[in-house]
Amino acid sequence: MKNTYSVRRLISAAAGVAVLSSALLGFASSASAADVTFVMRNSHPNAVEVELYSQDRSHVWPGDNQVYYLDDGESKTMSLACNEGEKICYGAWVSGDKNTYWGTGPNNAEACSDCCYTCTGGETEEINLVP
Numbered sequence: 001m002k003n004t005y006s007v008r009r010l011i012s013a014a015a016g017v018a019v020l021s022s023a024l025l026g027f028a029s030s031a032s033a034a035d036v037t038f039v040m041r042n043s044h045p046n047a048v049e050v051e052l053y054s055q056d057r058s059h060v061w062p063g064d065n066q067v068y069y070l071d072d073g074e075s076k077t078m079s080l081a082c083n084e085g086e087k088i089c090y091g092a093w094v095s096g097d098k099n100t101y102w103g104t105g106p107n108n109a110e111a112c113s114d115c116c117y118t119c120t121g122g123e124t125e126e127i128n129l130v131p
Contacts, residue, residue, distance in 0.1 A: 032084040037077050037123040040092070042070035043130045047095040052080060053108040055087040055116065060108070069095070075126070082119035089116040092129055102129050 042048045049067040053060050061080045062068060070076050082088060091108055093101040103115030117124055 033081055034084045034086075034119050034121045035079060035081050036088070036117065036119050036121060037079045038088075038090060038117075038127065039075070039077050039124055040068075040070060040090070040127045040129065041075040042072055043128055044094060044100075045072050045131065046097075047071050048092050048129055049095050049106075050078070050090060050092040051106075051108075052078065053089050053091060053104060054082070055089055056083070057086070061088075070129075077123075084119060084121075086119040087116050088119055090127065091115075 038052060040050060048070045050070065051060050051062070051067055061078070068076060068078050080088075089104045089108065089112060091101065091104040091106060091110075093099075093106050098106045101110065103112045104110050
């Protein structure tokens with residue numbers, strides 16, 4: 001009789017863990033992913049460095065202390081995976097001159113009125129960095 005009771009308790013506990021695990025996995029995957037492509041053109045006579053900053057979480061693209069690099073006259077597409085509905089702003093600056101910038105500038109430090117996009121998939125219009 002004692003063994004039957006122990007087995008039932010073990011089965012009941014295992015079922016409870018399975019239900020809890022399933023609920024936690026569902027919660028963790030509730031943020032849906034999307035891809036967005038930023039299209040940028042450097043019309044400045046010098047090279048430009050670019051980073052893309054999430055305004056909803058602590059995340060930057062390309063990350064790992066790297067930047068997107070655009071030579072003068074170069075256009076580049078920057079595709080990134082983001083969370084659906086996430087607000088992403090660009091920061092760009094002249095390579096070697098962080099005082100000449102566009103958008104939120106280096107390290108997402110400045111305010112901007114028209115440099116942010118919502119992650120809903122697709123592609124931005126061409127963002128032209130002009131002197």
